[in-house]
Amino acid sequence: MLPREVGYARPSTLDEALELLVSSDGARPLAGGQTLVNVMKARVASPDALVDLNALEELRGIELGGDGSLELGSMTTYTEIVESAEARARPILGEVCAQIADVQVRNRGTIGGNICANDPTNHLPALMVALDATMTIVGEDGSRDVPAEDFFLGVYMTAAGPGEVLTKITIPPGRRDGFASVTIGRDGTCIVSAAVSLEGGTRVALGCVDAVPHRASGVEAKLRGDIENGDTSLEAARAASAGLGATLDPPGDIHATAEYRQHVAEVVVARAIVQAGSKGGHS
C-alpha cells in the first residue's frame, strides 16, 4: 500500500524545524524513516507533513566527556554508533546497535527515532532505562531533561510531545552492562529482551513484556547482595531472576504466548547479568 499524500520540509536549523512542527498539529519529525514510513505505508499513521531532521548537523555526533559520559545527538545512526571510537566508552551501545535488523536499517535508523518510536520490540528503550540515560527534549518553551524511566509513556508514546524534538541522549560512564534477547530468527524482532547494568546502582530493565520498559526491581534487590560479594556466576544470576516471570503480565501474540514470555524473561535476565558481570570496571 502507498502512503497518502503528505507535505514535506527539510529545515536546516533546529529553530526552523520547531517552527514547522508547531505550525501544524499534524506535522511529525522524520528521522531515519525506518518505522515512520512503514507505518505510513500501512496507513497506521497519516501525518499531514513530515519535518525531515536529516539536514540538522546539530543533532548528529557523539561526544565523550572527561568523566567518561557520552552525549549522543538524536540523529546519530546505529552504524555511526557501532563505528564510533568515542561510543566504545560504553561498549554495550555499539554491541546492541550492531544487533538491530540489517545493514540497511542500521545505516538509516537513528538512536532518537528508535527511542521516540518506543515500539516495545525495539532494542533501545529497555537499554536506555538500564543505563539510566537522560533525554533532552527541546520545544517552543525551551529545553528540558527527562530521565529514561519517565520518558516512555506507552506504545509509540513518549515525553517528546507534539511540536517537540528529542535532541540529545546523555549516558553516564560505565562498562559493566549486559543485553540479551530471544528474537524471531537471527537478528530479528525481539520476543523478550533484557538490559542489565551493574554500574552505580544495579538496574535491570525488560523489553516486550509491557507497553513501556519494565524495571525488575525485585531482581535488582536480590542482585545487590551478590554483587557486593562479587558473585555474578550463572548460578547467582539464575537465582536472582527466579520467580521474575510470575511477577510479569506480558502480552501473548502470534510470536509467543504470555507464559513463554514469562519463562524467557527469566532466561534473558540471567544471561544479561552474566554478561555484565564478565566485563571489567571503568577504563
Ligand SMILES: Cc1cc2nc3c(=O)[nH]c(=O)nc-3n(C[C@H](O)[C@H](O)[C@H](O)COP(=O)(O)OP(=O)(O)OC[C@H]3O[C@@H](n4cnc5c(N)ncnc54)[C@H](O)[C@@H]3O)c2cc1C
Ligand atoms: C525491517 C526492519 C527491521 C527492524 N528491526 C528492528 C529491531 O530488531 N530492533 C529495533 O530496535 N528496531 C528495529 N527496526 C526499527 C528501526 O530500528 C527504526 O530505525 C527505529 O524504530 C526508528 O528510528 P528511525 O530513525 O528510523 O525513526 P523514524 O522512523 O523516522 O521515526 C520514528 C518515530 O519517532 C519520531 N521521531 C524520530 N526522531 C525524533 C526526534 N529526534 N524527536 C522527536 N521525535 C522523533 C518520528 O516522528 C516517528 O514517530 C526495524 C525496522 C525495519 C524496517
